[in-house]
Amino acid sequence: MSERRVVSVSRLVSYIRQSLESDPVLTGFLVEGEISNLRQPYSGHWYFSLKDANASMNCVMFASANRKVSFPVQNGTKVIVRGNCSVYPQQGALQIVVTAMKQSGIGDLYQQLELLKQKLSKEGLFDEAHKKRLPLYPMDAALVTGNNTAAREDVLITFRKRWPVARITEYPAPVQGLDAPPKIIEALKKADEGGHQVILLVRGGGSIEDLWCFNDEALARCIYDLKTPVVTGIGHEIDFTIADFAADVRANTPTGAVETAFPDIHDVRQDLMNRFVRMRQSTLNRLSHERQRLNRNTQRPVFARPEQLYSDQALKLDYLRDKLMRKENLTLAKRKQLTEAASSLRACIRESVKVQEKKISDIQIRLAVDVKKDLADYTKQIQRHEVQMQNRTVYAMNAQRNLLSKNTALLDAYSPLKVLSRGYSIAAKKNETIRSIHQVASGDAITVRVSDGTIYAEVNAAEEQDGTGKERNDI
Amino acid sequence: MAQAKKEMTFEQSMSRLEEIVRLLESNQQPLDETIKLFEEGLKLVRSCDQTLKKFEKQVDDLLAENGGEADGNV
Numbered sequence: 001m002s003e004r005r006v007v008s009v010s011r012l013v014s015y016i017r018q019s020l021e022s023d024p025v026l027t028g029f030l031v032e033g034e035i036s037n038l039r040q041p042y043s044g045h046w047y048f049s050l051k052d053a054n055a056s057m058n059c060v061m062f063a064s065a066n067r068k069v070s071f072p073v074q075n076g077t078k079v080i081v082r083g084n085c086s087v088y089p090q091q092g093a094l095q096i097v098v099t100a101m102k103q104s105g106i107g108d109l110y111q112q113l114e115l116l117k118q119k120l121s122k123e124g125l126f127d128e129a130h131k132k133r134l135p136l137y138p139m140d141a142a143l144v145t146g147n148n149t150a151a152r153e154d155v156l157i158t159f160r161k162r163w164p165v166a167r168i169t170e171y172p173a174p175v176q177g178l179d180a181p182p183k184i185i186e187a188l189k190k191a192d193e194g195g196h197q198v199i200l201l202v203r204g205g206g207s208i209e210d211l212w213c214f215n216d217e218a219l220a221r222c223i224y225d226l227k228t229p230v231v232t233g234i235g236h237e238i239d240f241t242i243a244d245f246a247a248d249v250r251a252n253t254p255t256g257a258v259e260t261a262f263p264d265i266h267d268v269r270q271d272l273m274n275r276f277v278r279m280r281q282s283t284l285n286r287l288s289h290e291r292q293r294l295n296r297n298t299q300r301p302v303f304a305r306p307e308q309l310y311s312d313q314a315l316k317l318d319y320l321r322d323k324l325m326r327k328e329n330l331t332l333a334k335r336k337q338l339t340e341a342a343s344s345l346r347a348c349i350r351e352s353v354k355v356q357e358k359k360i361s362d363i364q365i366r367l368a369v370d371v372k373k374d375l376a377d378y379t380k381q382i383q384r385h386e387v388q389m390q391n392r393t394v395y396a397m398n399a400q401r402n403l404l405s406k407n408t409a410l411l412d413a414y415s416p417l418k419v420l421s422r423g424y425s426i427a428a429k430k431n432e433t434i435r436s437i438h439q440v441a442s443g444d445a446i447t448v449r450v451s452d453g454t455i456y457a458e459v460n461a462a463e464e465q466d467g468t469g470k471e472r473n474d475i
Numbered sequence: 476m477a478q479a480k481k482e483m484t485f486e487q488s489m490s491r492l493e494e495i496v497r498l499l500e501s502n503q504q505p506l507d508e509t510i511k512l513f514e515e516g517l518k519l520v521r522s523c524d525q526t527l528k529k530f531e532k533q534v535d536d537l538l539a540e541n542g543g544e545a546d547g548n549v
Contacts, residue, residue, distance in 0.1 A: 280538065283534055284534065287527065287530055287531055287534060290485075290489070290527055290530075291527055291531075293489060294489070294492075294520065294523050294524060294527060297492050297493060297496050297520065298520050300496050300499075300500065301500070302496060302499035302500055302513070302516070303496075303516065303517070303520070306513060308502075309499060309502065309506075309509050309510070309513060310506060310509070310510075312502065313506050
């Protein structure tokens, strides 16, 4: 043991390091494994482990080397690295210094793509329902593609031929490499905010690795979220990227994208012509149709012969008038009948009156004869009675006359006037013959009748006397 | 209905006119109503005719102004 030299750790590590680095087998070897524990600090160097099922090795890939890696590196990525074995002195750790890296096996790449596609499809990122319709005649478009690329030239040439009336705004972005997706996303977002009617995302043909940036998950989500419809034209007809699936419309190529997004101005012009002709024709047809329709109405009997509207009523009126007239005639006839009846009645009455009158006149005549006869009878009777009466009167008168003469003589003999002439007088008070002294009082005015007149006297006195009454009673 | 006549479109006027013709042809309205309908119908005929003439002239004028271009190139 004592013969053995004692060396420092530094010397030992240094010896190991020199041994490893000078071993031709451990220099520039290729090793395949899966990346894990990947760290990418600001220094730009990558630190990771390369492992397989049984073993693991620390690796370092300096910034100068990893700059050339053109595919996304992450834990789990299977790679083939070129490197040299070395020792990191501070930790005495064995490590591989990686000088180059490539993906191990393109089949894995497609598998990844397939998995990503399934995942996004399950999320609905490719749903037809979500896809926006392209405007028929976009007048304002955005173009997202690489500067100075052949695809850009193709697009612009086709665009100018096909639809020069629209405006196109370019949003350049790298279309290859690891840093392309975020730049493309940025350009798309800017274009979306630009308020264009359609966005074209195009890239010319290339290898699958060249187009790989269009299989980026973030890019797919960005396309899905855009408000503006997106048309993709990436690679050739056979190339399908995730971006194509997420886009609203996928075209085969950049030129195809232009043809999809824009109409051909010649077709549009032809269309316009056709529409104009059809419009003119249909307008003229419509007008003439309406004219005919109006004419049909105007020529209807109601307008051509409007009297029909009331002719029925007029006929009815006539009919009613007729009916009325007939009724009047009826009345007239009745009246005539009545008049006739009246006149015949009148004649009857007149006849009857005549008969009656004759009867009366006959009766009158008969009556007159009878009456005359009666009258004559009566007259005779009267005359007879008259004679009788005259005879009787004469007789009576003679008898009376005889009686009168006798009585006159007698009366004459007894007349107070004769007495007066013999000297007697008649005293009276107020035409009342005074027979008693008690009839008068002293002062009474009395009259005294004498044979040749009347004496007006006043009573002086009256004196009762016997024997005188006897004489007076005689008177 | 008579009050809204001023507001009627051509289509409405034509429909009303056809309705009136139908009513008049059936001739089942009272005579007063018939005469009113007849009068309204005549007015509609006149207004429809004027409108049509206006449209026809407008189309003629428009075609004279713009038709030439369309016959050749837009």
